[in-house]
Amino acid sequence: SYELTQPPSVSVSPGQTARITCSGDALPKQYAYWYQQKPGQAPVLVIYKDSERPSGIPERFSGSSSGTTVTLTISGVQAEDEADYYCQSADSSGTFYVFGTGTKVTVL
Amino acid sequence: EVQLVESGGGLVQPGGSLRLSCAASGFTFSSYEMNWVRQAPGKGLEWVSYISSSGSTIYYADSVKGRFTISRDNAKNSLYLQMNSLRAEDTAVYYCARDHPDSGAFDIWGQGTMVTVSS
Numbered sequence: 001s002y003e004l005t006q007p008p009s010v011s012v013s014p015g016q017t018a019r020i021t022c023s024g025d026a027l028p029k030q031y032a033y034w035y036q037q038k039p040g041q042a043p044v045l046v047i048y049k050d051s052e053r054p055s056g057i058p059e060r061f062s063g064s065s066s067g068t069t070v071t072l073t074i075s076g077v078q079a080e081d082e083a084d085y086y087c088q089s090a091d092s093s094g095t096f097y098v099f100g101t102g103t104k105v106t107v108l
Numbered sequence: 109e110v111q112l113v114e115s116g117g118g119l120v121q122p123g124g125s126l127r128l129s130c131a132a133s134g135f136t137f138s139s140y141e142m143n144w145v146r147q148a149p150g151k152g153l154e155w156v157s158y159i160s161s162s163g164s165t166i167y168y169a170d171s172v173k174g175r176f177t178i179s180r181d182n183a184k185n186s187l188y189l190q191m192n193s194l195r196a197e198d199t200a201v202y203y204c205a206r207d208h209p210d211s212g213a214f215d216i217w218g219q220g221t222m223v224t225v226s227s
Contacts, residue, residue, distance in 0.1 A: 033213045048213035095167050097155040
């Protein structure tokens with residue numbers, strides 16, 4: 001089955017930059033999406049179509065894509081950004097959606 | 109306000125059945141594709157099933173294929189997930205999520221409903 005791989009955790013000091021990667025073989029063919037999830041809450045979309053930002057999402061959140069890897073970058077990290085982040089995409093046929101393994105971002 | 113509200117979760121014995129519902133409001137439900145996504149306690153997100161706006165196209169994750177059935181009633185602005193032959197590993201919070209037609213993103217999520225499969 002198709003998998004998207006993320007690092008389990010990323011630690012960053014306030015004001016610094018956090019980068020979270022997501023790797024998958026079909027990412028050159030399928031868009032990637034990023035979701036933020038805080039404890040006890042439903043996920044929230046922060047990036048769609050690799051690099052687009054929904055309205056209401058702070059400009060410090062950005063996305064990029066290169067080959068089989070997509071990256072979520074949080075510039076000028078704030079304490080409120082501490083959360084789990086998941087990438088999401090589809091397999092090459094577009095019939096199965098898949099979420100990444102998830103990355104816990106800790107703000108030191 | 110655009111909103112999704114799940115219901116129907118609870119405690120069920122292994123091998124049992126449960127039907128989840130997701131009530132949509134604040135948008136034209138019949139125009140949107142919908143999904144179910146689950147999250148086991150302390151674990152990551154897992155996509156479960158997709159249904160097109162008309163209900164004519166349906167996909168399932170391998171882990172639930174043959175046991176779960178997704179459906180919708182556009183007249184009632186409601187999405188459903190019939191879960192049969194439940195297993196302990198189906199224990200999770202189940203979310204319904206709207207699939208935005210332009211972006212393909214899961215742009216609106218419900219608050220989730222907890223399903224516990226245990227004897």
